[in-house]
Amino acid sequence: MKTAITGTGCYIPSERKPNEDFESAHFVDSGGRPFDNPTSDIIQKFSDITGIQERRYASKELNTSDIGHLAAEKALEDAGIDREDLDYIIFAHNFGDVNFGELQGDTLPTLATRVKHLLKIKNVKCVAYDMLFGCPGWVEGVIQAHAFIQSGMAKHCLVVGADTLSRVVDKYDRDSMIFADGAGAAVISASSETGGIIAHTSATYANGEAYLLRFGNSFKTDTSEDTRFIKMNGRKIYEFAVTQVPKAMKECLEDSGVDISEVKKIFLHQANEKMDDAIVKRFYRLFGMNVPEGIMPMNIQKHGNSSVATIPTLFDMVRRGEIEGQSVREGDVVIFASVGAGMNINAFVYRC
Structure with missing residues (x-):
């Protein structure tokens, strides 16, 4: 039995934040001292190194679990399976749901549970849990789904990766320009086909x-x-x-x-x-x-x-x-x- 990615989906937030929007930022170093060079030079050097020209931020009314759910819906539709047949929902994130304008992360209940609720899944044997593994969390979720499938514990798993990093950045730190919001999801299934x-x-x-x-x-x-x-x-x-x-x-x-x-x-x-x-x-x-x-x-x-x-x-x-x-x-x-x-x-x- 193979472990295959049978469906994928993503949610790209609608709010664009181009580099030019940081022209009015007041960046300081780790000791709180302003940089000698102008902000425009800092932004240009940042772009040269990272390649980032703009990033996406989630709209105020959407949280991490919300955009994760939107990506999950697309992945399930792409896979063409009944959501009630899911054995696991694994949600990889780092900071939970962070309401716009706040900094405290909310992980009670887990984001995976919130997605299961939003998906209206009634099957209590569909186990939902969160994955905290830094940026490699979605890949690790897929690896865990693979282990469940190979052990015979699962036939279908939904692995979601989402974060709203724009809500946990220090606006005085030039590294804040790196971070963005987004969500991706995949259905991982047992398959008799070649590959996987x-x-x-x-x-x-x-x-x-x-x-x-x-x-x-x-x-x-x-x-x-x-x-x-x-x-x-x-x-x-x-x-x-x-x-x-x-x-x-x-x-x-x-x-x-x-x-x-x-x-x-x-x-x-x-x-x-x-x-x-x-x-x-x-x-x-x-x-x-x-x-x-x-x-x-x-x-x-x-x-x-x-x-x-x-x-x-x-x-x-x-x-x-x-x-x-x-x-x-x-x-x-x-x-x-x-x-x-x-x-x-x-x-x-x-x-x-």
Whole structure:
């Protein structure tokens, strides 16, 4: 029995936030000191490194569970299954539901339970739980769904990845320009067809790396000390990711028994264009090869970094022909890989 992705869907928030909107921002460094160079220079350098030109924010009335539900509805429709046949709903996120204008995350009940409620599923044997695994949460959810299916515990699982990071950023921190909102979902099913998940790997690095992404005080020192925002050590994360992710991808591909020449696409967490380019280059360098043209689809330029939502959103858009020059066909071998808070890394090799 194979584990196949039988349906996908995503929700792209309607509110666009272009880089120019940050021209009036008052960015300060970690010590609360203003930068010497003008904000326009900071924005330009940010764009050159990350590739982000604009990002999407969820509208005020929608929360993380709401946009997750909208993506889930599309995935279920695409899969063509009865939602009552779902055995598991796994919802990957990082901060729960954060009401617009507030900072406190709400995870009671779990976001997976909220999605099950919104889907109006009556089947009590459909178990709903949340996945907290940083940006690699959706990939880890798929790996867990695969384990349930291979053990005979499930036939159909719904894996959702959604975050509203725009509501947990420090507006005085220039890193706030990276983060965005979004939701993606996939139905993972037992299948007798060829293809499916061939190999997977996961790892947590917590010996010195655990707090590279964390919650911390605003860089503006005269704000409330009781308020926390998402913070990151960008340079350390870059060094960690470009070193460890290519190794994990290589290990996973070798475990699959698939030759690298068969790989058609790499769906990498949309964290930072420069970092993703470096990861893929180092991955192919481990095999003594140059990067094939068009191997890595990207949507970070217009969507920003929406954490757990980046990979399922990207995959859905490619499947639907919504990214120019990118497509996947039946039989194609693709690699999914992610890195994020924990510090966690994971990957799986999949034949479409």
